Amino acid sequence: xxxxxxxxxxxxxxxxxxxxxxxxxxxxxxxxxxxxxxxxxxxxxxxxxxxxxxxxxxxxxxxxxxxxxxxxxxxxxxxxxxxxxxxxxxxxxxxxxxxxxxxxxxxxxxxxxxxxxxxxxxxxxxxxxxxxxxxxxxxxxxxxxxxxxxxxxxxxxxxxxxxxxxxxxxxxxxxxxxxxxxxxxxxxxxxxxxxxxxxxxxxxxxxxxxxxxxxxxxxxxxxxxxxxxxxxxxxxxxxxxxxxxxxxxxxxxxxxxxxxxxxxxxxxxxxxxxxxxxxxxxxxxxxx
Numbered sequence: 420x421x422x423x424x425x426x427x428x429x430x431x432x433x434x435x436x437x438x439x440x441x442x443x444x445x446x447x448x449x450x451x452x453x454x455x456x457x458x459x460x461x462x463x464x465x466x467x468x469x470x471x472x473x474x475x476x477x478x479x480x481x482x483x484x485x486x487x488x489x490x491x492x493x494x495x496x497x498x499x500x501x502x503x504x505x506x507x508x509x510x511x512x513x514x515x516x517x518x519x520x521x522x523x524x525x526x527x528x529x530x531x532x533x534x535x536x537x538x539x540x541x542x543x544x545x546x547x548x549x550x551x552x553x554x555x556x557x558x559x560x561x562x563x564x565x566x567x568x569x570x571x572x573x574x575x576x577x578x579x580x581x582x583x584x585x586x587x588x589x590x591x592x593x594x595x596x597x598x599x600x601x602x603x604x605x606x607x608x609x610x611x612x613x614x615x616x617x618x619x620x621x622x623x624x625x626x627x628x629x630x631x632x633x634x635x636x637x638x639x640x641x642x643x644x645x646x647x648x649x650x651x652x653x654x655x656x657x658x659x660x661x662x663x664x665x666x667x668x669x670x671x672x673x674x675x676x677x678x679x680x681x682x683x684x685x686x687x688x689x690x691x692x693x694x695x696x697x698x699x700x701x702x703x704x705x706x707x
Contacts, residue, residue, distance in 0.1 A: 424495055424496050424497020424498060424683070425458060425462075425495070425496045425497065425683055425686065425687045425690075426489075426493065426494070426495050426496075427451060427454060427455065427458075427493065427494045427495075427496075427694060428490075428492060428493040428494075443701075443702060444491060446701040446702070447491075447492060447698065447701050447702065448488070448491065449701070450697050450698055450700070450701035451488070451492070451493075451494045451698075452488070452494065453697065454494070454690070454693070454694045454697055454698075455486035455494045455495075455496050456486070457690070457693070458486070458496050458686065458687075458690045458694075459484050459485070459486050459496050461686055461689065461690060462484055462496065462682065462683065462686045463481050463484055465682045465685065465686055466480050466481050466506075466682060467481065469506075469680055469682055471677075471680075472506060472680075476502045476505075476506065479500050479502055480498065480500055480502060480503050480506060483498040483499060483500035483503065484496065484497070484498050485497070485498070506679070506680055506682070507679050507680060507681060507682060507683055507684075508679040508681075509676070509677050509678045509679035509680075510676065510677050511676050512673060512674060512675055512676040513673070513674040514672065514673055514674075515665065515672040515673070515674060516665060516666075516667060516669065516672050518535060518665070519533045519534070519535060519665070519666075519667050522535060523577040523599065523608060523610050524577070524610050525577070525578055525598075526578065526579050526580070526581050526589070527578055527579065527580045527581070527598065528580070528581070528583060528666075529580060529581075529582055529592050529594050532666055532667055532668065533578075533666065533667045534664050534665060534666035534667070535664070535665045535666075536662055536663075536664055536665075537662070537663050537664070537665050538660050538661070538662050539660065539661045539662070539663065540658060540659065540660055541553040541557070541561075541639070541642065541659040541660070541661065542659075543558055543659070544558055553639065553659065554635070556629065556631070557621075557626075557631070557635070557639050557642070558659075560621055560625065560626070560629060561621060561639075561642055561644055561659050562644070563619075564618060564619035564620065564621065564642075564643065564644040565618035565619040565644075566618045566644050566645070566646040566657065567615055567616065567617050567618040567619075567643045567644065567645045567646070568615065568616045568618070568645070568646050569613050569614070569615060569645075569647075570614050570615065570616045571613075571614040572611060572612065572613055572614065573611075573612050573614065574609040574610065574611060574612060575591075575609060575610060575612040576595065576597070576598065576607050576608070576609055576610075577598055577599045577607070577608040577609060577610050578597075578598020578599055579591060579595060579598070580592045580594050580595040580596065617643065618643065618644065619643070619644070620641055620642065620643055621639055621640060621641065621642040621643075622640065622641075623636050623640040626639055626640060638661075639661065640661070641661050641662065642659055642660065642661045643659070643660055643661075644657050644658075644659055645657065645658045645659070645660055
């Protein structure tokens with residue numbers, strides 16, 4: 420278990436006479452286990468109710484909590500999940516454009532500028548597990564779009580040079596030069612590429628005419644309704660996506676610093692008097 424966690428100890432009980440220790444140990448041990456189980460329950464509920472945690476990170480943190488006895492008079496509640504420390508202590512600002520240094524899916528413009536096409540999913544209203552939900556008004560417009568389809572797959576070079584055109588999109592450029600090679604075969608590395616049959620798109624003009632704010636126009640412009648197969652391929656459903664370009668030299672794509680939530684500290688402070696009362700009761704000797 421990670422050193423990150425909450426520890427309970429009754430070290431002051433060491434040094435008791437053997438007779439007293441023999442009488443107290445089972446009750447103290449039982450009390451510590453009860454305290455650990457209760458603290459774990461409170462901690463998990465604290466995580467469930469904490470704002471601003473991505474659902475995947477939330478579930479990983481909750482599922483990773485466990486407790487164990489580390490001695491006759493000590494118990495530890497903790498986690499070995501690395502995301503827990505980031506949630507607890509916070510994280511500094513991050514520049515997402517560092518992905519351009521490591522992603523094999525990077526492309527290059529004819530001027531040598533590296534970029535990635537980033538898809539953003541927009542969930543239907545009332546469903547925000549996998550992505551933020553779009554507004555009902557945006558959903559109503561998106562429902563009327565003709566569907567886009569994935570019609571095939573192929574391979575393309577990693578770091579492919581493409582020509583960009585606002586009307587025709589991306590096309591392979593004759594100016595392409597090798598970008599990355601396989602150390603075993605010495606041939607150019609390739610990545611999987613999807614081929615699309617594009618349907619309708621939400622345009623900025625349509626959103627403006629529907630009364631959307633400038634921020635929502637920026638968010639939803641270019642949205643497509645993509646037909647996707649359900650598991651097993653027996654039925655089709657729709658996924659709503661926008662695609663944005665992340666390019667080197669841009670000023671954006673910075674994730675702001677996030678302060679720590681210090682959930683474990685708050686749980687430890689809240690449980691301290693509870694644990695003390697339970698241990699005092701367990702240590703009381705029966706008269707007579």
